[in-house]
Amino acid sequence: MKVRKPKIVVLGAGYGGLMTVTRLQKQIGSNDAEIVLVNKNDYHYETTWLHEASAGTLHHDRVRYAITDVIDKSRVQFIQDTAEKVDLEAKKVLLKNGEVTYDYLVVALGGAPETFGIPGLDKYAFSITNVNSARQIREHIEYQFATYKVEQGEKPERLTIVVGGAGFTGIEFLGELGNRIPELCKEYDIDQTLVKVICVEAAPTALPGFDPELVEYATAQLERKNIEFRIGTAIKEATPEGIIVAKGEDETEEIKAGTVVWAAGVRGNPIIEASGFENMRGRVKVDPDLRAPGQPDVFVIGDCSLVINEEINRPYPPTAQIAMQQGELVAANLARIVQGKSDLETFTFENKGTVCSLGDDDAIGVVFGKKMTGTKAAFMKKMIDNRALYMIGGVSLTMKKGKFNLL
Amino acid sequence: MKVRKPKIVVLGAGYGGLMTVTRLQKQIGSNDAEIVLVNKNDYHYETTWLHEASAGTLHHDRVRYAITDVIDKSRVQFIQDTAEKVDLEAKKVLLKNGEVTYDYLVVALGGAPETFGIPGLDKYAFSITNVNSARQIREHIEYQFATYKVEQGEKPERLTIVVGGAGFTGIEFLGELGNRIPELCKEYDIDQTLVKVICVEAAPTALPGFDPELVEYATAQLERKNIEFRIGTAIKEATPEGIIVAKGEDETEEIKAGTVVWAAGVRGNPIIEASGFENMRGRVKVDPDLRAPGQPDVFVIGDCSLVINEEINRPYPPTAQIAMQQGELVAANLARIVQGKSDLETFTFENKGTVCSLGDDDAIGVVFGKKMTGTKAAFMKKMIDNRALYMIGGVSLTMKKGKFNLL
Numbered sequence: 001m002k003v004r005k006p007k008i009v010v011l012g013a014g015y016g017g018l019m020t021v022t023r024l025q026k027q028i029g030s031n032d033a034e035i036v037l038v039n040k041n042d043y044h045y046e047t048t049w050l051h052e053a054s055a056g057t058l059h060h061d062r063v064r065y066a067i068t069d070v071i072d073k074s075r076v077q078f079i080q081d082t083a084e085k086v087d088l089e090a091k092k093v094l095l096k097n098g099e100v101t102y103d104y105l106v107v108a109l110g111g112a113p114e115t116f117g118i119p120g121l122d123k124y125a126f127s128i129t130n131v132n133s134a135r136q137i138r139e140h141i142e143y144q145f146a147t148y149k150v151e152q153g154e155k156p157e158r159l160t161i162v163v164g165g166a167g168f169t170g171i172e173f174l175g176e177l178g179n180r181i182p183e184l185c186k187e188y189d190i191d192q193t194l195v196k197v198i199c200v201e202a203a204p205t206a207l208p209g210f211d212p213e214l215v216e217y218a219t220a221q222l223e224r225k226n227i228e229f230r231i232g233t234a235i236k237e238a239t240p241e242g243i244i245v246a247k248g249e250d251e252t253e254e255i256k257a258g259t260v261v262w263a264a265g266v267r268g269n270p271i272i273e274a275s276g277f278e279n280m281r282g283r284v285k286v287d288p289d290l291r292a293p294g295q296p297d298v299f300v301i302g303d304c305s306l307v308i309n310e311e312i313n314r315p316y317p318p319t320a321q322i323a324m325q326q327g328e329l330v331a332a333n334l335a336r337i338v339q340g341k342s343d344l345e346t347f348t349f350e351n352k353g354t355v356c357s358l359g360d361d362d363a364i365g366v367v368f369g370k371k372m373t374g375t376k377a378a379f380m381k382k383m384i385d386n387r388a389l390y391m392i393g394g395v396s397l398t399m400k401k402g403k404f405n406l407l
Numbered sequence: 408m409k410v411r412k413p414k415i416v417v418l419g420a421g422y423g424g425l426m427t428v429t430r431l432q433k434q435i436g437s438n439d440a441e442i443v444l445v446n447k448n449d450y451h452y453e454t455t456w457l458h459e460a461s462a463g464t465l466h467h468d469r470v471r472y473a474i475t476d477v478i479d480k481s482r483v484q485f486i487q488d489t490a491e492k493v494d495l496e497a498k499k500v501l502l503k504n505g506e507v508t509y510d511y512l513v514v515a516l517g518g519a520p521e522t523f524g525i526p527g528l529d530k531y532a533f534s535i536t537n538v539n540s541a542r543q544i545r546e547h548i549e550y551q552f553a554t555y556k557v558e559q560g561e562k563p564e565r566l567t568i569v570v571g572g573a574g575f576t577g578i579e580f581l582g583e584l585g586n587r588i589p590e591l592c593k594e595y596d597i598d599q600t601l602v603k604v605i606c607v608e609a610a611p612t613a614l615p616g617f618d619p620e621l622v623e624y625a626t627a628q629l630e631r632k633n634i635e636f637r638i639g640t641a642i643k644e645a646t647p648e649g650i651i652v653a654k655g656e657d658e659t660e661e662i663k664a665g666t667v668v669w670a671a672g673v674r675g676n677p678i679i680e681a682s683g684f685e686n687m688r689g690r691v692k693v694d695p696d697l698r699a700p701g702q703p704d705v706f707v708i709g710d711c712s713l714v715i716n717e718e719i720n721r722p723y724p725p726t727a728q729i730a731m732q733q734g735e736l737v738a739a740n741l742a743r744i745v746q747g748k749s750d751l752e753t754f755t756f757e758n759k760g761t762v763c764s765l766g767d768d769d770a771i772g773v774v775f776g777k778k779m780t781g782t783k784a785a786f787m788k789k790m791i792d793n794r795a796l797y798m799i800g801g802v803s804l805t806m807k808k809g810k811f812n813l814l
Contacts (some may be wrong), residue, residue: 135595136553143550145544188542 006033009093009102011083013039013067014047015320016302017328018110018392021336025075029255035076036100038093042067042080044392045131047110048320049385051169053134054261055176056141056184057360060131063195066402070393083109086275104297104337106286106330107272111303111318114265120238121164123269125262127395128169137261145188153194157256162243164235165264166206168317168356173263174199175358177363178225197227198255200245201264202234207356211316216365217373220321221358238262266318268304281308283315288346290330299333301326306351320388322349325397355381360405413745416500416509418678419488420446420474421454422727423709424515425799426734427741432482435744442483445500449474449487449797452538454517455727456792458576460541461668462583463548463591466769467645468518474810477800490516493682511704511744513737514691515681518725521672521688528571532669535576543653551665552595560601564663567603569650571642572615572671575763576627580670581606582765585632587740598788604634605662607652608671609641617725621771626779627742628765634765636738645669667811675711687713690722695753697737706740714756724772727795728757746771762788767812 008024011018011146016036028035043141045064052058067078081095105262113129115121125139137147141161148158161177177197185192187225198223206229207215221340230245237244243258259371277292283306284292290305292298302323306315316322326347333344355365355377365376371382384401414433419423424580428444431467435442452471459465461769474485486501522528533544548568555565568584570577585605592599606613606629613636614622638650644651648666675689684691685701689700690713697712699705709730716723723729733754740751762772762784770784779787788809796805 132553132556132596136550136557139546139550139553143543143546146539148545149539189539360439 005031006103007036007101008033008104008106008110008338009038009088009100009249009333010106011038011085011093012108012110012302013037013041013044013109014302014323015388015392016323016327016330017106018070019089019324020106020108020301020331021076022070022332022392023328025072027331028325028338029230030075030273032338033104033252033334034209036079036102037067037076037101038079038083039069039097039133040080040082041218042078043131045318046385046388047130048388049129050128050134051173051263052175052176053131054126054128054137054139055180057176057180060135062278065393065397068396069400076189079231083271084274086277086298088275088298091297102297104334105218105299106334107269107292107298107300107304108302108323108327109269109271109304110281111266111270113262113403114220114267116265118235118237121235121262124238124240127258128173133315137259138301143253145184145190148258149188149190155258158258159190159194160198160242160255160257161259161261162197162255162264163197163255164201164243164260165230166199166201166203166219166229167264168207168383169261170199170201171207171222172357173261174222174227175362176360178227179359179361181226192226195226197255198230198257199227200230200235200243200255202232204232206231207338210354210356210364211366211371213320214366214371214373218356218358218364221272221362266303270382272300272304283318286347290326290331290345290347291344297318299330300362301330308349309349316349319354321354322364324388324391325359327347356385357381412438412507412578413439413510414443415511415513415741415745416443416445416507417513418445418493418710419515419517419812420444420448421515421517421709421730422799423592423730423734423737425474425477426512426731427450427513427515427551427708428736429477429740429799430481430738430803431445431741432479432739433588435745437482438744440741443486443509444475444478444483445486445502447487447489447492447506448538450456450538451477453727453792453795454537455795457535457537457541458580458670459583460536460538461535461544461580462587463545464583466589467542467545469808471538472800472804476804476807481629484761486632486718490565490678491681492678493684493705495682495705498704506758507705511573511741513703513741514676514699514707514711515709515730515734516676516678516711516814518668518673519676519689521674525642525644528642530649530668531645531655532667534669535580541786548666549591549595552591552597555665556597562665563674566597566601567605567649567664568666568668569662569664571608571650571667571669572574572604573606573608573610573626573636574671575614575639577606577608577670578614578629579764580668581629582769583767585629585634586766586768588633589699592718599633603664605637605664606634607637607640607642607650608664609639611639613638617761617763617771618747618773618778620779621773621778625765625771626764628769632766642792643736660795675712679707679711693754696740697733697754706737708737714754718773723756726758726761728761731795731798732756757814760787760790 015152049063053060068261085094115129144158234246245255285306286301303318357363386402450471456470460467492501493726520534615669641653691707693711710725760774764770770785793809
């Protein structure tokens with residue numbers, strides 16, 4: 001009697017999902033399991049490069065590649081559709097245009113902006129979320145500059161860009177803006193001294209958790225590019241005209257701005273809550289083998305998952321690095337399952353380091369425990385970006401999409 | 408006794424103004440007169456190429472050049488300022504940041520959009536007027552496409568572009584859009600069948616005054632590029648959502664559109680009315696020697712002037728060709744005046760032909776009485792564009808800014 005092949009469904013073709021699928025297609029024989037990948041777009045995008053596309057320093061086609069470039073079509077069935085809910089009871093996923101059943105599921109759907117209930121942010125602020133939103137931010141800024149010129153300077157706030165949040169994404173976006181503003185001023189015949197870029201951060205420091213010496217380097221470098229920091233300043237509201245920030249105990253201040261980009265928070269995909277997983281802000285605190293608690297057939301990885309860093313008893317921040325390592329482990333565990341093994345491997349995050357770029361030509365970072373700044377760190381950043389391509393798509397993808405302007 | 412040198416002031420560095428100045432600096436000795444050129448920008452732009460910059464098919468830096476590239480700085484004083492009013496009594500021009508007196512004045516300030524009192528057009532429609540407005544139209548369309556994608560198709564009208572007017576500018580702009588839309592769809596991942604480009608024209612035909620056979624060729628070619636014509640349809644109003652057009656006797660119809668470009672009318676510069684010249688829609692019906700009636704020291708040329716075509720007893724349409732011919736004649740007449748001659752030459756328009764482009768690769772035209780279409784006409788169009796550069800700036804300017812992608 002021939003046993004039906006188990007069906008593995010992977011939701012999402014981000015870092016975690018694609019790593020899972022590209023490993024699975026090598027590790028599982030075609031008779032052992034069916035592999036299905038579901039993704040909204042027919043392309044993968046580099047979430048960690050989106051700040052470049054948003055600023056307009058890198059074209060959005062450079063930050064994405066076709067999913068069919070990296071999957072083995074004879075082994076993986078690709079469904080282009082949007083996952084809307086997981087029916088854990090019936091073991092199926094409801095899609096916008098259909099549904100797909102599974103024996104084993106990997107939820108790797110990424111994050112969503114977290115606005116912490118601040119009024120107006122969802123309506124009047126942009127988020128660096130995906131290719132579409134990055135492209136819109138780029139175009140919005142350009143349209144503001146073009147319109148300023150037509151209005152003959154009537155509304156100087158069109159040349160003001162507020163970035164909410166001095167975390168990783170905020171700082172990297174500011175670094176790109178620092179390089180982009182001079183180009184924009186040339187393109188739109190605008191006096192550069194009229195442009196304001198203001199970073200508003202509620203926490204008492206930029207880049208919380210980073211080495212303070214590196215943080216100081218980063219802010220000083222960005223200030224040299226005329227970026228203004230308002231640290232320890234909370235955004236109270238976003239409006240069609242800009243933002244309202246807290247000032248002292250009871251007062252507020254309006255900062256008029258043609259462009260507000262919210263880069264301060266990420267939560268898990270709304271599908272997590274919609275499907276009834278136990279969660280914290282859309283993230284599932286996964287078991288050591290990366291399965292959702294009480295769901296032996298469902299793995300959750302990437303921004304939808306929560307893994308505690310035991311050393312400091314706080315969750316690891318959601319990064320591409322951790323998502324890819326999770327994808328590798330989930331592929332290995334699924335391989336064990338379909339091969340009839342019952343003991344699964346447990347996940348340990350191996351932090352290879354973190355580099356935060358400050359534009360194409362500058363960065364700060366800690367790599368294998370070593371602090372670095374400037375062009376050396378910028379070089380490391382590009383190597384990290386290239387490594388992500390290599391891990392998922394091998395040499396050919398790296399050659400096609402990699403960053404080789406290595407200073 | 409040394410007589411004070413007369414001071415010639417030329418307002419505007421468009422086709423007429425620059426032709427006047429570049430001829431004057433050759434024809435008048437440095438002891439004979441002082442020459443002053445006043446212009447808002449430090450650059451000249453090719454008004455007849457603005458539809459390309461507006462559609463995004465040619466970068467706006469390709470349609471302009473520095474005024475200092477063509478004037479002889481030892482002979483001509485350039486003032487970058489905006490003329491606001493001519494004080495004919497006191498023989499001076501009030502500028503935004505000062506004033507300038509003159510002995511002889513050339514008003515070559517170009518036109519302004521004529522909206523014929525249709526409500527909302529000035530507020531909600533764009534006009535292809537100058538470099539700033541062209542750049543804004545380009546960016547506006549791109550922003551609409553980017554936003555459509557972020558909204559996941561919620562507002563299909565973002566992909567609708569209405570062009571008001573099927574005259575020369577309207578048709579040339581449509582031709583560029585026809586070529587640009589496929590590029591935009593690729594850039595923004597949009598299905599081309601969702602894009603609508605609609606030309607609304609109140610007159611009973613496109614390109615009134617053109618040979619009907621050529622008009623038919625033009626509209627058929629544009630329709631092949633998915634452009635829809637609503638001929639004999641009057642715009643009643645422009646709104647934030649699009650336009651309202653007349654339908655039958657009493658009814659109206661709304662056309663929702665993210666972008667409305669008004670390309671149907673040109674009047675003279677408002678300064679003509681503000682300064683008390685006799686005028687019709689901001690245009691001065693000039694004497695045969697191109698002086699304003701009753702103003703022996705003031706010449707008016709280009710879009711601010713009105714010259715009657717005696718053959719049909721109607722004004723010649725304002726074109727670059729007529730403005731440049733007027734500039735040549737005014738320079739010659741001013742040379743006669745400063746040399747003490749009292750008889751001035753009279754103006755006769757020599758129509759060398761007209762070519763209307765339908766994109767980079769197609770056109771219709773009548774040149775030296777000969778009808779032509781297609782690539783041959785497109786070639787002629789580029790030769791005409793290059794000729795304007797040559798007439799004002801000689802070989803070096805033509806080499807620098809000319810169109811040499813001659814199919």
